[in-house]
Amino acid sequence: MTSNAKISTLHNLPGTKTSTLATENQRENSAGSKPSKEVSGSYDTRLVEMITTAIVDRSPAVRWDDVAGLDKAKQTLLEMVILPTKRRDLFTGLRKPARGLLLFGPPGNGKTMLAKAVASESHATFFNVSASSLTSKWVGEAEKLVRTLFMVAVNRQPSVIFMDEIDSLLSTRVTNENDASRRLKSEVLVQFDGVTSNQNDLVIVIGATNKPQELDDAVLRRLVKRIYIPLPDGSVRRLLLKSQLKGQAFSLPGNDLERLVRETEGYSGSDLQALCEEAAMMPIRELGQQHILTIKPSQLRRLKYEDFKKAMDVIRPSLQRSKWEELEQWNREFGSN
Structure with missing residues (x-):
């Protein structure tokens, strides 16, 4: 059985434990293959359950009107997510929406509220991801969880994968970095590129941080739109x-x-x-x-x-003047002004 056939069985999400996929894995196990967690091209139903219960946010009931100001960020999100979900026929070719957006700026100014608002307005599935939700004490499981996350997002599109405090998850890679952390970062980057393999998929990755200077260069390349969320005027x-x-x-x-x-x-x-x-x-x-x-x-x-x-x-x-000026400088150099 091909991997595409296995993935297609996951269209029954959410709710059950994807019994069809489990049955297929049992058949392969009885034929002498590896356990279901290790079968190439298949997904552990337990990890699918973790995604659907712990990471999918079922109540991001935030509207545009709940977010004061931030007109530029709202316009960008309108073009990236909301309009393409309603008029896919218009947003094709050169007009296809960007798949990655970074919201950066001082803490407490509405970055998370913006992400929840776009999920509500577009009726998209909202995946609220943090570093703790993607880490595991078991070697190799964090990478499997990342793969499962993106797979579920594709099956539930339109989807918004929101990574709050993305700097804690995808900071600059260094020589003496922990091996598990490096593997996790690499898997996120690989899966991010995989999202764009099908041009018709509508899965948007939104990262939020107040320390954009600590992000890895490979992450910035994928987050092509970078919107500064400043202190309120x-x-x-x-x-x-x-x-x-x-x-x-x-x-x-x-x-x-x-x-x-x-x-x-x-x-x-x-x-x-x-x-x-x-x-x-x-x-x-x-x-x-x-x-x-x-x-x-x-x-x-x-x-x-x-x-x-x-x-x-x-x-x-709560924000020091030096931190404010540092963010302003980063915006001038790398932001989508």
Whole structure:
């Protein structure tokens, strides 16, 4: 039986343990071949189960509107994934979408949310991959898991394979590197190239990192689009603050809101969320323990500018200026400007 015939049986994913494939492997075993885990061209059903249960994200319910700003990154993802899934007849030949995208920038600014949004908007299968999900204590199993991952992605296309903190998985290879780590990196690179063997397959690999300078050169060659996700500018900070305060009782006249936008320069999206959460605690802290137990939520005073000013003494920007400048420089040299 050819390997293509075996792979075709996996179209029953997800759900069962691909009993057809298991039956074929049992037949080969009874004929004196190697166990199913070692049969060339076949896949271990246990690894398939690991992929479908631990790596496939079944609820990336994030929409474009949930991601503030980042218009350039949204446009790139629209061209790479969403439009090709809806109009495959248009995106062929020179217009076929790139298969690799790198989202890089300071942490906490929406890289993961963007990847989940594109999976939701395109109705694609979303594979959320980390270094820990692809490593194993058994020699050689990590490489098999990588092969299985890409095989399942092809069978469930359109698919998005999202590798968060990709630098921890595909950093620059060095001479004294651990042999298992080197083999894993090589297998990911080989499988990445294999995705493009069938030009009609729609499997997109998206990597996210805040340390792009540590990625291997071979990885950068495959991630042809590299989009910088910067710290939010004034207009995006204004949107983020309004989004965080939605549903809250607050008193921030226009001038106070604009002051807050100016004074939070250098804050990431996650920093702004933490700032709002800290400010929201200020009215409660003023009450004292006895009053906290008896007061009604509607009786709490409104948030005001002074609450955010006090919160800034506790919640400070998480990114050093030197790191920010380093990412800006890398973007000028290697980013898709």
